Amino acid sequence: xxxxxxxxxxxxxxxxxxxxxxxxxxxxxxxxxxxxxxxxxxxxxxxxxxxxxxxxxxxxxxxxxxxxxxxxxxxxxxxxxxxxxxxxxxxxxxxxxxxxxxxxxxxxxxxx
Amino acid sequence: xxxxxxxxxxxxxxxxxxxxxxxxxxxxxxxxxxxxxxxxxxxxxxxxxxxxxxxxxxxxxxxxxxxxxxxxxxxxxxxxxxxxxxxxxxxxxxxxxxxxxxxxxxxxxxxxxxxxx
Numbered sequence: 001x002x003x004x005x006x007x008x009x010x011x012x013x014x015x016x017x018x019x020x021x022x023x024x025x026x027x028x029x030x031x032x033x034x035x036x037x038x039x040x041x042x043x044x045x046x047x048x049x050x051x052x053x054x055x056x057x058x059x060x061x062x063x064x065x066x067x068x069x070x071x072x073x074x075x076x077x078x079x080x081x082x083x084x085x086x087x088x089x090x091x092x093x094x095x096x097x098x099x100x101x102x103x104x105x106x107x108x109x110x111x112x
Numbered sequence: 113x114x115x116x117x118x119x120x121x122x123x124x125x126x127x128x129x130x131x132x133x134x135x136x137x138x139x140x141x142x143x144x145x146x147x148x149x150x151x152x153x154x155x156x157x158x159x160x161x162x163x164x165x166x167x168x169x170x171x172x173x174x175x176x177x178x179x180x181x182x183x184x185x186x187x188x189x190x191x192x193x194x195x196x197x198x199x200x201x202x203x204x205x206x207x208x209x210x211x212x213x214x215x216x217x218x219x220x221x222x223x224x225x226x227x228x229x
Contacts, residue, residue: 033217033218035217035220041222042205042220042221042222042223043156043205043207043220044220045217045218045219046217047217048217088155088156090217090218099146099158099161100146100158100218101158102155102156102158103155104154104155105155107153
């Protein structure tokens with residue numbers, strides 16, 4: 001079945017450093033979504049990418065969807081302590097009605 | 113934005129008892145809701161897809177007789193953990209999508225932390 005792999009599993013950075021998490025799917029995705037889960041909280045939707053090669057920005061966050069629509073990345077510039085949490089990618093297969101398959105997540109910790 | 117309310121947030125129960133978790137879409141109708149289980153420091157594992165007015169679709173390896181799902185209305189889905197055992201202790205989260213909003217992702221409930229003693 002479809003698998004969504006995400007790396008790294010953990011990332012420790014100094015405040016101000018950049019951070020990137022990568023997501024790869026075993027199959028072509030119709031779209032990919034990114035979520036953030038703060039410690040003790042629930043996942044919160046960040047963004048959805050649909051088009052091949054799409055790049056979207058949200059302030060210090062840059063999201064990319066690969067040309068083949070099988071990989072994606074989330075890059076945070078100049079991390080802040082408020083960025084702490086686990087970032088999940090989630091891919092949708094089988095058209096827009098397909099189930100979301102979540103990656104294992106990347107847990108980001110930021111040292112002030 | 114779309115809001116999903118999940119209740120209770122925490123529950124402690126004795127082994128052998130049943131626990132019901134509710135998931136409500138507050139400002140939209142959800143014909144489909146999703147139930148996930150999350151182990152500590154792990155990702156979200158889809159357990160089942162709840163369909164309004166019909167049977168839920170369970171993922172492979174999930175016991176349908178143990179995790180009973182009912183989606184009786186367009187705004188409410190319930191997950192009942194029957195004859196709970198300590199290994200059922202986990203964080204259960206529901207989610208739904210407001211299909212009336214084009215680019216919105218899934219909205220998650222705040223989760224239910226179940227502890228079986």
